[in-house]
Amino acid sequence: MFFACQKKKNNTEKITNNKVEIEKIINAADLFYKNKQLDSAFYLYNKARANCNPNEDAKSYVYCMYYMAEIQQDHEDFIGSTITATETFPFLNKITDSEYVWNIYSVLGRNYYYTYDYPNAIYYYSKAFILKSDRINKLEAKNNIAVIYIKQQKFNKALRIFLSISKEKIIQQNPAYYSKILDYIGHCYYRLKDPRALPYFQKSIEIKSEAKDQDGLGRTYYNLADYYKKYDAALSMKYAKLSYENFTAAGNIDDCLLSLKLIINNSSDIETKRNTLTYIKLVDSIYEVRQKAKNKFAKIKYDSKKEKIENLKLKAQKIKNELQIEKQERRNIISYVIIIIALCLIIFLYFYLTARANREKIEATYQSETRISKKLHDELANDVYHAMAFVENRNLSVEENNTHLLKKIDEIYSRTRNISKENNPVSNDQNYTSQLKEMISKFDNSNVNLLLNGLDTISWNKVDKTKKIAVYRAIQELLVNMKKHSEASLVAITFKEKDNNTIIINYADNGKGIDTSKMILKNGLHNMENRIHSIQGEIDIYSEFGKGFKVQIKFPL
Template sequence: MNSQKIANSSFYKNRYLYSFTGTDIFYFWRMIPKRIQFTLYIILIFIVFFSCQNPKKNTAKITNDKAKIEKTIHAADLFYKNKKFDSAFYFYNKARTKCNPNKDAKSYVYCMYYMSEIQQNHEDFIGSTITAKETIPYLNKIKDPNQVWNIYSVLGRNYYYTYDYPTAIYYYSKAFVLKVDRINTLEAKNNIAAIYLDQGKYNKALKIFLSISKEKLVLQNPIYYSKILDYIGICYLKLKNSKALTFFKKSIQINSATKHEEGLGKTYYNLAEYHHNNKALSMMYAKLSYKNHTLSGNTNDRLLALKFIIENTVSPSEIKENALLYIKENHRIYAFRQKAKNQFAKMKYDSKREKDENLKLKAQKIKNELQLEKQESKNIISYIIIILASCLIVFVYYYLTARNNRQKIEATYQSETRISKKLHDELANDIYHTLAFVENRNLSAEENRNYLLKKLDDIYSRTSDLSKKNIPTLSNQNFTISLKEMISGFSTSKINLLINGLDEISWDQLDEMKKVSVYRIIQELLVNMKKHSDATLVAISLQKGNNTIIINYTDNGKGIDSNKMVHKNGLHNIENRIRAIKGEVEIGSDFGKGFKVLIKFPA
């Protein structure tokens, strides 16, 4: 049955396609009202006119956009320099949404790098990784290899902080194939050695740190040099070599001279661990570490030093005091970072949503501009093709519309003819005989009245049957099939329909009215979904409880504001049908959160 319908449909489509002749075009062009013909002529004149315009007028706009991006980046840099990271993130994000990464990859990657740095500093390592990886498709457009290395460095640190050491080493190692500054290569070696240190490969890490300590660039940078000395001291400490103390002391001297509080805090902590057998000396260094980390604002290492103090304190009152301080600080830091993560994620989401709304228009506009720049000499030919295609579409539209109207008129005529013949052949004679019976019989007799009522009832029943000829039957045998066919008719490439439990209900036990109500209610819900909701996923679940049938409808469309919900025709019809079969209906929806309907009625 279905295959026959499909075959017939294909036949008519092909017939429309191949019976389209030049005579038909001329005929239907004459059928178009002269007012519409004039409008088409005006449109064609404007298209030809604008095709001759010089596209260079867009150059000023492009230059202006570039200036706005640079101004926004400059504002972001100032906020970043002043450690106002939330404002810096906002302006970097604003600038990157205005960038076209295919044309201005440098600005785009620059903004994304600092955004990922800010997320990393707030320990949003997953968010930072996602941001940094968005730049990878455009790194081959960057001429400065140091800028490319910045992205790899951020990714390496993210994977290091999340203990994915092999991937971290992979991104750090990319510095060795890039022609970057020597300091970036040394930083990569330093980071790889730090991973070996965490992995317990102390000799391997020590070898790299010792080689870095001899570099001229490192010796000229006191802060960096003290950091390397500290790492060398840690390696010796782990190897239980007394040389560790020499390197720690030298690092202390350099950091004290430069007043580098963060470096002092790290080295004092290492000395506290080194002197773990001397409780008094160990606690002194731990407290110095805590003090310097507090001054430098390094919260993570400050908490680490406080934890060391708690673990090595003997006095119960001091332990309690420090433990409460640790819990309070840890909670404050967690809350602050969580708030920052959510804030940065929301900024990116809002800008992405705004960008997506205009993406299609901008993409088409950019594509047209590129075509104008590259194929200026072919503009006239291109517009002629467009004009011809537009005319062809108009002609085809009117041709198909006219043919469809003719078919509708023909179908209406055939239907009216059939109904007229049915009325004449089946009802006219019966009505005539009934009239004759009324004229010739005494209706006061009960037998004659009963006969007349029986004849009228029969005529009414046959008239009712005739009016329902075009209504699909929902008998026990074909109800499930009809319902499935109706539901599947709403499934498209953009709408995924899921139905569950349809075959598990014994429909033959329901009366005809309930089956018709179920059919029409589901049809009404799907029609409303297709018209209004923009849903991509629809789920319909049917199940039978204790003498009750439950229908649960859910879609992921845009929904309706429950406070402003107005029960218009569709919802009103559903409620009326449910009440007619003594059922209940619950409609739940919030704007942007989909649409849900729960229906219950007695089986």
């Protein structure tokens, strides 16, 4: 008992020491991140993440993954950033602090925004918004959704959100946030051709000038350059150059390119050439730096994962070698038992499936014979009897009687052919569609108006032959049932193929219907249900007495 307690204590100490070590690594990574040394920060966050067990310390794991995703996003590796962030999903429900979850949703929202996947961006910003978080986080998520509306040209929706945010006291007390909101409001008014745009831009410049926010000034001057582009080319150029100067001073190379592009469009030939060369040089420089960063961060993650996998393999191999001799005999015994059980199971399944197939074959034959027998009785026996009575009681030498008898015999022959055709084998080749149409058309007469839609849109060549036969017979059963019982004057059959490789057939008539609560499937309807279930399909019947009869059949392609 003493040794067991001692072992548990050692394990606890090991876990505690490991957590302390992880916290030291994270603190060092945070310091590098704060000092903009992102390569070193990423390396240490990844190291801490690799040593962390997310099931026991989900908070530290998610924290590291979030900052790794942020660094990848900062270097425009949006796919890598998204992969890193989504790896935290299985552990988010283990964290009580919503701030960590909010960070993950926000970084995903930005990744999708930067890659122009606006619906997914709105989805993750909305998830961030509904979390129990502080007010400033909720307003930021709300702001991000409005920015996407601008990208989607939904300026009225965006404007309503920005105006509501601008009234928040917490925003008005923060010059950086407030001036950005004013910029967005001005931009929305400008895109809606509303003259109220200009005062908002001017107010934003006042706030940013006082706060010496060069990056923010660059953004507002850019908006003003865009605002005056169509009305005053000289003033537009002036603001474009001011935007470029402020972005350059703030070290914002991405937005420098936007301003420089605007300047190029309004420059003379000589200036255009010089500015274009500067633009190309900046683009090449940014691309090279970011590509190197992407490769470096991917290699750091890969090397760490590879090292961890190799260590696990070595430990597993060691354990395997130690237990190999002891387990060999046990494995042999288990193998023999499994083989015996498998053989017994195979034999049992063989006899069971054979017996079931025979039962189903007998049942299907019985049902088919019963149905044919009933048709012969209902549709032919009475007519034959009347024909015989007519022969006995009439003088066939009279031409009128003779003609009547021949007509009666012809009718009996036609009905016999119809019954024969109904039970003929169904074609599964390219003539299947035309054969199905021909069968359905036989029920379209002066008393019944039959509508058929979507039959030719189905990829019947991809459908298994047993399923085609089941569909043919099921529709045939429905139409026969309609003709016998429903007294319908209008029938509609619709075929539809869904994207998930599912075929849906909707049948509806305006007949007298049935009470489904008291309905017992018999004969044709019972056969139809068995056919659909045999092809892994589903069948639903909807009907009320006096309100028609509807059936939906659904089965996999």
